[in-house]
Amino acid sequence: MLELVCRDRRAAAPWSQVIGGADAVTKGFDNLAYDGGGQVEVHSAPSSSCILRLSGLHCGSCVQTIEEVVRSLPGVSKVSVSLQESSAVVLFDPLKVTQQQIQASIEESGFEATLLSDDGFDQSSSRQTVTVQVGGMTCGSCVRSIENAVSQLRGVHSVHVSLKEGKAMLTFDPKLIEPELLRSAIEESGFEATLSGQLESIASFLHVELFSSRSVARIPPVAIETSTYCHPRDSQAALSVQNRLNHVKELINVHEAILISLFVVYFPNPLLNDVDSLSTHSLPAHASSWFKLPSTSETSAECKEQKCFLRISGMTCTSCVANIEKHLLKHSGIFSVLVSLMSGKAEVRFDPNLLNTSAVARLVEELGFGAELTEDLTHGKLELTITGMTCASCVHTIESKLTSTKGILQASVALATKKAQIQFNPDVLGARDIVHIIQSLGFETSLEKTGFSNHLDHSEEIQQWRNSFLLSLVFGIPVMALMIYMMAMDDSMHHQQNILPGLSLFNLVFFLLCTPVQIFGGRYFYIQAFRALKHRTANMDVLIVLATSIAYLYSCVILVVAMAERANQSPVTFFDTPPMLFVFIALGRWLEHIAKSKTSEALAKLMSLQATDATVVTLGPENSIISEQQVVVELVQRGDIVKVVPGGKFPVDGKVVEGSSMADESLITGEPMPVRKKVGSLVIAGSINAHGALLVEATHVGAETTLCQIVKLVEEAQTSKAPIQQFADRLSGFFVPFIVIISVLTLVSWSIVGFVDFDVGYTPSLSKGEAVLRLAFQASITVLAIACPCSLGLATPTAVMVGTGVGAQSGILIKGGEPLETMHKISVVMFDKTGTITNGVPLVTRVLVLWETARMPLSKVLAVVGTAENSSEHPLGKAVAKHCREELGSDVLGFCWDFQSIPGCGISCRVSGVDHFLLQSDKHFLLPGATTDESTSYSVVIGNREWMRRNGHHIRADIEAAMTSHETKGQTAILVAIDGVLCAMLAIADTVKAESALAVNTLQNMGIDVVLITGDNRRTAKAIAAQVGIKKVFAEVLPSHKVSKVEELQQRGLKVAMVGDGINDSPALAQADVGIAIGTGTDVAIEAADIVLIRNDLLDVVASVDLSKKTVRRIRINFVFALVYNLLGIPIAAGDCCALECECLVKSLTTQAVTVSTNTKNRH
Template sequence: MEGADKPETSTAVEENKQQVEMTDATAVDKDNMQGIVHTTSPPEEIKIKVHGMTCENCTGSIEANLAKVKGVDKVFVSLPKEMAAIHFYPEEVSPLELREAIDDMGYEAELQGRDTCLGREEDVRHTRMEAEATELECLLSDIDELVSSKQDEGTSEDTKGASDPTSIEMVRFSSRNGTKEEQASLRVTGQTKYQALSSRSVEEKCVLRVTGMTCASCVATIEKTLLKHRGISAALVALMAQKAEVTYDPDVVTPEEIREMIDDMGFDAEVLEEKNQGGIETLKLTISGMHCASCVKNIESLVMRIKGVTHASVALATCRGEFKYKSDDAGPRAIIKAIEEAGFECKLATDESHASTALQQLKTVKKWRGSFLVSLIFGLPVMATMIFFMIKENHKYNIILLPGLSLENLIYFVLSSIVQFVGGRYFYVQAYRALRHKTANMDVLIVMATLIAYLYSVVVVAWAMIKKDEGSPVTFFETPPMLLMFINLGRWLESIAKMKTSDALSKLMSLQPSEANLVTVGEDMEVTSERSISVELVERGDILKVVPGGKIPVDGKVIDGLSAADESLITGESMPVYKKPGSIMIGGSINQTGTILMEATHVGADTTLAQIVKLVEDAQTSKAPIQQIADKIAGVFVPGILVLSTLTLAIWIAIGMTHPELIPTYVSTPFAANHTMELTIEFSFQVAISVLAIACPCALGLATPTAVMVGTGMGARSGILIKGGEPLELARRLKTIIFDKTGTITYGVPRVMRTKVLVPTTEISEEEFLAIVGTAEASSEHPLGAAVTRHAKEMLESEVVGKCSNFSAEPGYGLQCTVTKINAMLNAGMNEQNAKISSDVIIAPTEVTDPEEITKEEDSSIYEVLIGNREWMKKNNLEVTDEADHTMAQYEALGQTAVLVAINGVVAGMITIADAVKEEAKLAVKVLKDMGLDVVLLTGDNKKTADAIAKQVGITKVFAQVLPRNKVEKVEELQQLGHKVAMVGDGVNDSPALVKADVGIAIGTGTDVAMEAGDIVLIKNNLLDVATAIDLSKRTVRRIHINFFFAIIYNALGIPIAAGVLSPVGIFLRPWMASAAMAMSSVSVVLSSLFLKFYKKPTYTAKKVEERDNMLESV
């Protein structure tokens, strides 16, 4: 980028620069005589201390960028030593320039042992600066003359303002005191100053996708380097979202140039969006009142009609909508107005709106429950009355109260009216709103079927009473109560199911602490004032104080103090991460040991936790293809049934007028016995209403919910919680199972795996060794220390420990203390301790050569104890033998943590600790593979540990050191291959991947957020239940398909029969018969679903799996 930024210079200045360069004899004609220079002067080596590197990506970035610097021969960067060794040609590049090059990458560089060579370079640099200053003087003089001439000619006020002598003097002053990069920038300013005199730029923003970042150091590198470039006033990089938002001056720099700057840093960048006037804006709304796919389709269609709206996506399950629009053509109010006029309620989606959404869903459940109870209370008597008069066909039971009005019709009228206008009132409201906007949904179909049947019945009875007929006509009063009763039941069940799927985001956001301690500090980092503020008021750059046990309020970096933090929120690992000044802190993680002061770097929506929330929310809002297909079907279903019913009415009226003999005469009544036209109209309305009644999708609506209810009930009894029909349907089609490691494949709690005594038992017994380390670690807050103490107590069957004094711990190394009075711990379980020790953990004594004497007295034994890693031993001048080092390396290769124990100046033993693999993990992997599934391990842990765990359980495909954002990307990669993917996890960091996967399977002992984000929850924390869930899915989906078969056959046969196709052979349906058929279809679906009650959970044992494999091999 330096070459791109250098302006062309005048000939005079070039000559001056050439003369300056000639002062260094080795720098003559560098471009043409490079080979000669390199031959006569071999490359030199310099070492530069580099601070701020955190990973191998940092070292690779530094090496790649330094290799591009002219004059650099070789670069070697060591992460552990924080050192860069550079071979360079001093004729072409100076150590100072190399140091500045590293600084420009966002790291802190410090020259090592090269002070003597800097004087000459500084002389050359100052000489060059003088030449450049001469050039600037010439350019500024030209500007003065041009501005003066323009003023004389009567230029604008803007031009006069631009010629302020003060500003020119400021430039002259800067030209003599700036750095080399600043000089180059000033040359550009000088040459283009006049051209921009009459313009004033307005800052704009651009958003870029940045890939290749692996840690917070990468973020700091990009932000720091961008801010050094002229024209860039702000840069904010989000690691989780892999995006950068840059505020820039469009007159100085363009988004494409910013992209090139990031590329030059070693990252891949792509311009996503330029935020200026007229850009694309996004609006997120919470929408209530939706209950079916037709509602979703109607809202999306209405909003898309608004000029300027480019995208509309509504999620029925989460009651949310996302809309994109051009700010020049549309606005939020227009979109909200269109949705509200369609009959729905909506408001801006905020963090607080999640609570109101839950409250609204609860109100919806109560609403449909009330409607169902009204329909049930008054609908059952209607059914009882209908059955009674069907059985008692003798006319003596058909009591005529008034001419044309029978007791039967009067009972029907009273009960049906209550159900029609009380139990069905919500359908009327929604249907009216839909029709007002020229759309049709299920509510329209329901209202038309019930209202036509009701009004027709009222009209024919009133007409019979007016004519004072002797009998009472046949009516369809029984149709509305029966229809509304079943439909209200379905809506009630649906609203309950939907309410259970909306808690994940609110629980995720509850991890964010509500308050932060804002402090001011003096020069020596002493706190001078402190106050508590809302975390929403925290600004970038604020100094915050976090006490032990407190949550980190926002993302930031430590500026003072030492501590350890539980970052399982992000990494999924329970091991604490040690923090020192300069360390990155993650908002929502827990500070464990010491008080720290931190500087806020990312606040509000830019924090890591907020990014995870956004990932979960976006994944929930996105639509599966099958849902889009369902929306299209819903858009044509209702109009199709209405058209079919109308055609049925018209066709039968035409048939009755042309061929009245085809109208079944035995359905006539005294009311229409002698009137062919009245008979035709009666029969035509009968079949038309029957079509509407029988086409109500009760069976289709109950096919999935009833099977899901029974299936999930059986799953709960088996320790599996399945959330709805979609995961049940998808689980049977899975091709790949992704397992998280910590807490999923493993227990998630560190356990002692091995204890090895490295001195003869005559010096220290195995029991004493356990008592000493158990007592020492009892004062430690480290999870590994707690595991050692817990193990020692279990092995020695003791609830007490000895006395620990002079305890101190050094983060990253280990602890030291004095242990006394261990006899109480040794005597607690003396009778059975030997058996206990040998049965649980391998303790292998190893002879060593001439160990130093370990002091041991009966009553007052004193042990000076050191426990920690190799460096801790070396730091305390203790030798780690090759044998001990080799043994540690063997256990570390298995993914275990090995620590050494020194007692009284002798390395006396070793303890290995690991997160143990679950007992059933290997069998579960074997069972899943036998089911034809690919099994993958995906973890944020290091590759060595991940490979070791995978090898133990039989997994061959491993992705290690994966951040939550990358976990989602890995899931997407597998999905793009056409695989249906299940993610099995337990932590908050797994929740985005759980949501993004086709089926998210959460461990019941994991976090509440993971369980809410998962589609399936394993309550008993047994990995074999993953296979059981898939088996249950297959059984349930098979039952759902049977239910749909019944429903489709019922509609396919029922609608033509209801339309009177078989009436010539004497087979036709009255409306009440159509309602009864609809009820029977629903009953058949429910009974079919109840067969799932006979489901039995499969039993998996290693022996059974082996026998099955042998049987398959023999076949």
């Protein structure tokens, strides 16, 4: 029925796309003539829509709560809430309910809701929602499978699958994808999918304005048909649109103006050009704006910020970091710079309209550091080694061929190095295509390893500083011994030991010991200092070189002068300063690079999960393999078909196109159970194919794979910088110039004082000028020596070393001062589930024998089941077999044959040879009233409900209730049928650690919030959380989303500690303020964490908080002592005329600082 309302010479006619379409309404005005201006407005029925941005969503329960609240409002027809996008799409009748009422209902439920637009049509004019009936779903895994398959399609905005209702609500962009493709994607995932027949269009309407001539004329209808399921490549729809556009052109020649404004366009861009080509000269002046389409440049102009990552070499201390950040931020177009000294990486955000990534790298190189782009956001980059080139003609041939190939943006070949650098568009061609092009020219080429692990290798730096430390130590120990000896002997002995006039034995020995250290031990300090001075910056290396060089040169000069003057007394020298300083500073640098290498091992081990080779196949009819080719994984291209054999690693992310198997994704996702893979299933690079060969179509290769993204997340998280480190960077920028200025002022001051008020009795053998200058130089050099960073540099590291030693004795490994400084501030602790809260190994928790039907003793049931499951590779099967062997006390049970394993269902087989074993078993296994079956062979079926139904077994209500009870607790229940009789039920679960509940309770009593975060299903996660007392749960969370959850809490101003054990936890461990890894976890998680619990005891999390409080207190005391030491030492050095005694005081105070810190920490 059509309702027509006339007002202001306008007609409004509601209509349904499914029933008629736009032209069905406009044909009703076929024979109408209009006098003056009129408008025909055709729009959808009184159904509006709105999109709301939500905050406070944590899990599926939140989604369900919002949907139930909004669906209960009058006039609301559809609700779709996306947990991933934190948004809700609501279809409603604006005559019955308003957007503000919908928003208020959500906020009353405890969530924050923000309307993205006051007009639902404007906000979502390019979105539609379709409902698909889905059959074959049995569990939450099916729901996740459908959501993963559909959400990856281009143009899909949100996916909500209801297991209970058996349907999926999909919101998509009709310009990018059609509903039929969505339905096909669900079917390809192994489920039945049927479109419900009604497409809810968020905004679908057509406006036609008619401007007739002065004389009344009959104007034929002008309408553009919109098909409900019209795709941009639909040829029939395109033809219909084209014909009507031609008709519009004819009408324009007859009448003054006909304007068509399209709000939802279902046809390709070439037809839009036809609209633009209409004879607009006869249109009103403002009409052309109604034909204007959104400009892609306007859209892209909104994104003015781009991010790039640089790998920087040559940084040695925090002054280098401060120098790079300060100089880059001076350039216009750079918004922020974040440099990490430990990882040697920099993150730069810049305006791509003013700079490009190469220009950013050049800015860093101009400061004297090496800079290399680690990723390029615009194109692919390939580096090859080419052999067989003999002259420049070969180079020209290769470059010409490459640059003329479509998709290759730039090619540069160097004859001398035999290297080629190629930039290409990965959407057009891949690395393997480029290799084949070069090989077709007659040259041999191989992929140049960019050396991901090369920049993680600190072995050269470690060796350098180790040699510097050992050389300084060899000569520094005798120097220290002589210093102690000189402090103990009297002046008369000192005066009588001159071997030459002006040269004492001690000064000669000091000279001989100091010279090798100054030349060879300080070599790397001089190199770094020269680089800093070359670029007009001052760092700690400059200060160290100034102090040691001036001390050495001054000592040599005054010694030569004394010998030339044949002085009776050998002068006081500073030869002892360089060896002592170099020993301590070189030790610090050596330990620093060892720490860097340990941190980098996390990324190296992550990359070791990546397969090195891949088997690329060519398929024929019916997916038959025509040919196979073994290539390195870097040469796999998007769209390649890759063969993965049983036990092999998946080399790339992809989708299964042939075969079925089980995949172990525990290292990536943390899910302990193998995941079934069939046609349409998605696979993850680095995971392991358990059994069954698979053909996989590559969808994400190279840096796009999940594994590489995890690596990227860890690297980005390690780039972040703690506030205390930023403070140290700023402090170092002022410390060096300040000390140099103080030293110069000391020299000038003592010179003035000496000439104004000269004490003749100081050195009677010297002239006034010589005495004054010697005094001034001694004081100035003493300032440099005493102000060197040995006190500040050793006070905190010493406390950290002692603190970590005490922690190690308690089973807690703490990596450096930052986690020690942060751990006591923690306000939220996030626990991973599998392997952290739980043991990570499935165990049999209950065996229920249905003896009313089985009439079989428990011992026989266990023997038969254990024998059958002993052939299974599934973790649940292994857990059952292990339980049976332990209960029966034997590793050998019976024999199994005709074994068949059906992924996702169960197993079937025949078992024999258990009777002989049972005759020797204990009698306590027998149940009252049980009889003994003497048969020698048993038919066994073990699996889930579906597997039992397939084999014709009926499940009683009491058995169903028992299974449901266990599944509610997050456990897995399986059934056992022997010789056609259902005889037992087994409950299997990943059991909770004994100390988990106590650890959680203790943390909560300390005022720390505890959260459970896991990639496992929501029901299991909630059951485990309830057992240990955790109230807040984040379930079904991917590795990247774990990072987002951590960031979300950090943005609220909370300090977050993450406790985990798997590779999937490593990005979150790195992102958290403190990452805590379980000692039994993966090496990658351990390396990415800040704290490692060796004993696998969660109570050590509580202990680490307490240890942090005590250690931080000691670190602060040491910092205060070091500052006081410098504040007192510098004035003493500047005012003390006796440099030797001052220098002894320096060493004494430093030694006492280390001793007090060590003894105090050991007592704690």
